[in-house]
Amino acid sequence: MEPIKTFTGKVVAVPVNDIDTDQIIPARYLKVTDKAGLGQALFSDWRYQADGSPKPDFVLNRPEHQGASVLVGGHNFGCGSSREHAPWALVGAGFQAVISTYFADIFRSNSLKNGLLPIVVDENTHRQLLSLAEEDPTTQVTVDLESQTLTLPDGRGVTFPIDGFSKHCLLNGVDQLGYLLGLEQETAAYEAGNPRRVDTALVAG
Amino acid sequence: MTSKTLFEKVWENHLVRPQSEDLPAVLYIDLHLVHEVTSPQAFTQLRERGLKVRRPDKTLGTMDHSTPTTPRNQFGVIPVTDMQASAQLDVMRKNCADFGIPLYDLGTSKQGIVHVIGPEQGLTQPGMTIVCGDSHTSTHGAFGALAFGIGTSEVAMVLATQCLLQNKPKTMAVRVDGRLDAGVTAKDIILAIIARIGIGGGTGYVFEYMGEAIRGLSMEGRMTICNMSIEGGARAGMIAPDETTFEYIAGRPAAPRGADFDAAVAQWRRLPTDDGATFDHEIRLDANDLVPMITYGTNPGMGMPITANVPDPDKLSDLSQKQALDKALRYMDLQPGQQLLGKPVDVVFIGSCTNSRIGDLREAAKIVRGRKVAEGVRVMVVPGSQQVKAQAEAEGLDQVFKDAGAEWREAGCSMCIAMNGDQLAPGQYAVSTSNRNFEGRQGKGGRTFLASPLTAAATAVTGVITDPRQLVSEREYA
Numbered sequence: 001m002e003p004i005k006t007f008t009g010k011v012v013a014v015p016v017n018d019i020d021t022d023q024i025i026p027a028r029y030l031k032v033t034d035k036a037g038l039g040q041a042l043f044s045d046w047r048y049q050a051d052g053s054p055k056p057d058f059v060l061n062r063p064e065h066q067g068a069s070v071l072v073g074g075h076n077f078g079c080g081s082s083r084e085h086a087p088w089a090l091v092g093a094g095f096q097a098v099i100s101t102y103f104a105d106i107f108r109s110n111s112l113k114n115g116l117l118p119i120v121v122d123e124n125t126h127r128q129l130l131s132l133a134e135e136d137p138t139t140q141v142t143v144d145l146e147s148q149t150l151t152l153p154d155g156r157g158v159t160f161p162i163d164g165f166s167k168h169c170l171l172n173g174v175d176q177l178g179y180l181l182g183l184e185q186e187t188a189a190y191e192a193g194n195p196r197r198v199d200t201a202l203v204a205g
Numbered sequence: 206m207t208s209k210t211l212f213e214k215v216w217e218n219h220l221v222r223p224q225s226e227d228l229p230a231v232l233y234i235d236l237h238l239v240h241e242v243t244s245p246q247a248f249t250q251l252r253e254r255g256l257k258v259r260r261p262d263k264t265l266g267t268m269d270h271s272t273p274t275t276p277r278n279q280f281g282v283i284p285v286t287d288m289q290a291s292a293q294l295d296v297m298r299k300n301c302a303d304f305g306i307p308l309y310d311l312g313t314s315k316q317g318i319v320h321v322i323g324p325e326q327g328l329t330q331p332g333m334t335i336v337c338g339d340s341h342t343s344t345h346g347a348f349g350a351l352a353f354g355i356g357t358s359e360v361a362m363v364l365a366t367q368c369l370l371q372n373k374p375k376t377m378a379v380r381v382d383g384r385l386d387a388g389v390t391a392k393d394i395i396l397a398i399i400a401r402i403g404i405g406g407g408t409g410y411v412f413e414y415m416g417e418a419i420r421g422l423s424m425e426g427r428m429t430i431c432n433m434s435i436e437g438g439a440r441a442g443m444i445a446p447d448e449t450t451f452e453y454i455a456g457r458p459a460a461p462r463g464a465d466f467d468a469a470v471a472q473w474r475r476l477p478t479d480d481g482a483t484f485d486h487e488i489r490l491d492a493n494d495l496v497p498m499i500t501y502g503t504n505p506g507m508g509m510p511i512t513a514n515v516p517d518p519d520k521l522s523d524l525s526q527k528q529a530l531d532k533a534l535r536y537m538d539l540q541p542g543q544q545l546l547g548k549p550v551d552v553v554f555i556g557s558c559t560n561s562r563i564g565d566l567r568e569a570a571k572i573v574r575g576r577k578v579a580e581g582v583r584v585m586v587v588p589g590s591q592q593v594k595a596q597a598e599a600e601g602l603d604q605v606f607k608d609a610g611a612e613w614r615e616a617g618c619s620m621c622i623a624m625n626g627d628q629l630a631p632g633q634y635a636v637s638t639s640n641r642n643f644e645g646r647q648g649k650g651g652r653t654f655l656a657s658p659l660t661a662a663a664t665a666v667t668g669v670i671t672d673p674r675q676l677v678s679e680r681e682y683a
Contacts, residue, residue: 017529018404018504022643027624031271031289033245033296045645050631074525076405079438079504080643082340082354083243105374105408105440106340110356163372164227176358177250180366183221183231187259187368190221190233197235197333200265203326203458204307205315 001115003173007096008142009069012059013133014043019073020080021107025089027081038085039092060093064137072099072129077118078107087111097143099150101126112166113176117143119150119160128152145171208479211445212376212411215351215476219334221368229370235333236263237363238319239306241297242270242624243338247361248300256365258304263367265328266301266308268294269318273626274587274614283312283615287626304364317590317616320344320558324428325592327457331446331473336363341558341640342441343434347427348454349446349476351411354435374440375485377410381418383493388674390568391426392560392638392657394418395433396498397490400508407439410486413478414444418492424453425564432559433640436505445477497673499545500642500655502533507642511660511672517541536644537652538632545654545670550634553584553665554647555658556614557621557639561589563596565638565658570605572662572676578610579668585612585627587619611665623648636664 016023029041047058054061060068071090077100078086087110090098097117108118121129132139132153142151145167149157169176180187209217216232224230237260244266251258258264271290277283285291294311301308309316315326320341323329331349336342338360345352359369381394399406412434419427427444434442451470454460461469500508501515507530509516518530518541534541555561555569566588578584586606588594594616597603603613620627621639623646629635631650638661642653656664659673666676 016532017525018506020504020641020643022641022646026645026649027270027622030242030624031287031293033293034249035246045649074529076408076438079404080340080435080641082338082356084246084338084356084358087356102405102408104405104438106354106356106435110358113356113358163229165229165370168227176370177254177362177365180231180362180368180370181256183366183368186221186231187233187366191367194218194233196262197330198328198459199262200236200307200328200459201262203265203315203328205309205313 001173001175004115004117004145004170006142006144008140009096010067011070011072011129011133011139011141012065012068013072013130014059015074015130017074018076018079021078021083021086022080024078024086025083030083030085035088035092037092038089039094042089042093067094069094069096070099070141071095072126072133075101077103079104082106084110084114087114087116091116099126099129112170115170117145119143121150121158121160125158208482210376210478210482210484211349211413211443211476212351215332215334216373218332224373229372232334232369232371234263234336234363234367234369236323236328236335238323238335238337238342239264239266239360240270240319240337240339241268241293243357244300244360245293245296247357247364248304250361251365258306258364259367261305264306264364266297266306267316267319267322268297268309268311270618270622271625272311272617274617274619275626276615277312285311290625312615314591317592318558318561318618320432321562321589321593324348324424325457325590327454327460330454330460330469331450332476336369340435341432343439344428344432344558346431346434346441346443347424348450349443349473351441351443353441375410377407377412377439378484378487379412379414380416380487380489381414381492382416382489383418383491384421385418385492385495388659388677389495389497390657390659391422391429393495393498394490394492395430396500396505396508396655397495399433399437399506400498401490402437402488404436404504404506405438407434407437410439412437412439412442413484414442419444420447423564424449425562428562429559433505436640446473497657497660499660499670501537501539501545502530503536503642503644505640505642505655507533508655511546511670515539515541515543515545546672548634548670549668550582550636550664550670552629552633552635553582553661554620554635554637554639555661556585556587556589556619558589558618559640560638560658561587561593563593566593566597566602569658569662570602572659572673573609573611573666574605576609576666578665582665582668584610584665585614585620587614588616590616609666620647636661636670
């Protein structure tokens with residue numbers, strides 16, 4: 001994974017609460033066996049007409065919002081299904097961060113493993129960002145992961161939370177699988193001390 | 206000794222390395238369930254890095270999400286006509302074969318929905334950690350296991366290392382006192398809980414359901430409740446194991462036998478939350494107050510008693526809540542203040558990992574028996590597994606549904622996820638026993654009312670949304 005340190009990006013608002021992962025990418029796009037092209041399916045049911053052409057009034061289709069890399073959603077972004085296709089679709093469509101007042105647990109966890117920053121802000125900042133993005137499509141924010149700071153267009157910096165390990169992994173491009181593989185001895189010791197509870201071979205098809 | 210909750214005991218028993226200031230806990234996983242939709246990219250990652258599956262003996266594959274549930278052809282084969290789904294199923298077969306993972310292939314005798322087959326085979330046991338690339342893995346918490354959904358990156362981690370990195374969640378006690386009236390079910394309890402706390406209310410928490418009403422439920426009812434923990438935002442929901450749990454597990458294929466079973470039960474009896482253990486939060490409901498529930502909106506938190514009227518956005522003070530309800534009612538094409546009772550529907554779906562077990566089908570059949578499906582309504586009954594299907598057929602339930610004019614289908618996720626050919630047409634209304642009523646969840650433009658199998662069956666025979674208490678009172682519930 002590419003390290004992330006700081007970036008500046010254009011903000012687009014999708015001011016809907018409880019955006020579930022079925023909206024982010026509907027299940028019919030989940031019959032793939034790789035990650036290619038999922039960005040095209042992002043918000044598919046909101047973004048395209050029945051004939052597949054873009055809905056001109058949907059915010060992500062408007063010309064002034066092209067190139068946005070920071071998405072501000074409503075409260076409780078990413079609820080529902082555990083599909084990692086949701087962050088894959090967002091990353092595939094060019095997003096580097098999503099901002100909300102809070103995120104669903106699985107979506108947040110999946111995002112952090114794909115270099116997509118889930119940034120939690122307070123309600124006031126959230127409201128401010130939503131209106132800024134709607135009023136001025138050129139609105140930009142700067143994210144500095146090291147200092148956990150989101151800098152707003154007026155220069156105000158707000159800090160955002162992130163767990164230390166995820167931050168370390170993102171800053172250094174470390175992948176969590178590599179870390180777990182390094183714990184072979186401890187894992188083997190755990191296994192030696194804890195008998196197997198079930199054996200799937202006994203109930204093989 | 207300090208008092209601990211059920212969750213804390215299971216968590217602590219699985220720490221390969223405890224959580225520290227800088228690092229999440231490393232949690233050992235006892236059982237990893239794998240299906241065709243969220244695993245291919247994980248296996249690709251293993252291949253790219255030259256890794257093996259560490260414990261195929263703790264891993265089981267099934268096919269459920271993208272599989273058709275259409276009846277078998279003359280050769281006994283369930284035909285897969287969707288080329289993309291067919292290719293995905295082939296990849297699943299190859300992955301399981303290459304990495305030595307047992308697989309329940311489409312149409313074989315043990316195949317079914319991932320959260321139906323685990324408990325059915327006796328693989329789901331108290332005190333275990335269980336994960337799957339599916340948010341409804343919370344289902345297995347009904348046995349006192351810590352079970353939660355993971356993403357595909359985490360699927361790769363568990364395949365390769367049998368471990369996960371996790372920050373310790375908070376705990377919420379969800380107490381349901383009292384007793385359920387006839388016609389009111391586990392599904393109504395969980396819909397009422399989610400209506401109370403909202404779909405984000407459990408974010409960051411693991412639920413423990415407790416109280417007289419929970420203790421009185423069958424294992425299937427408990428699974429229905431834990432299944433929908435994620436619809437309240439909680440990644441996991443748990444219920445302390447008791448005699449009902451042990452009785453359910455005894456004799457199942459993967460369950461311990463004889464003296465081993467007795468020893469296991471002795472261990473399991475130590476799992477329930479100790480007196481004096483504390484939770485980060487607690488909520489209470491009284492089952493005596495509950496009536497059948499139904500959703501009116503586009504998330505599972507938008508639910509109400511079936512006898513109530515659709516709420517009015519103008520009566521909400523919070524602007525974003527008002528906008529959300531407004532948007533939902535526009536999508537559902539419902540009016541504020543409208544009654545849902547008596548509203549015609551196009552489809553009734555009885556199935557999904559929430560309500561497709563034998564007990565659910567028996568309940569539905571009690572209402573359908575001797576009646577006919579209403580004119581113009583499509584009724585799909587989709588057993589959760591091939592074993593459920595076989596059991597239902599042995600009891601003649603398939604004939605009850607077929608005689609009434611309902612479709613009796615093969616096992617799978619079916620119309621819960623609408624990626625397998627089973628779906629609503631735009632604008633159609635469905636009463637569904639599944640778990641999500643999100644926009645388009647059951648087919649683009651489709652409109653879903655979530656309810657219990659009893660409510661679904663009552664609606665199937667009347668053609669309009671119906672309070673099942675009207676029909677069950679005429680039958681053996683009286």
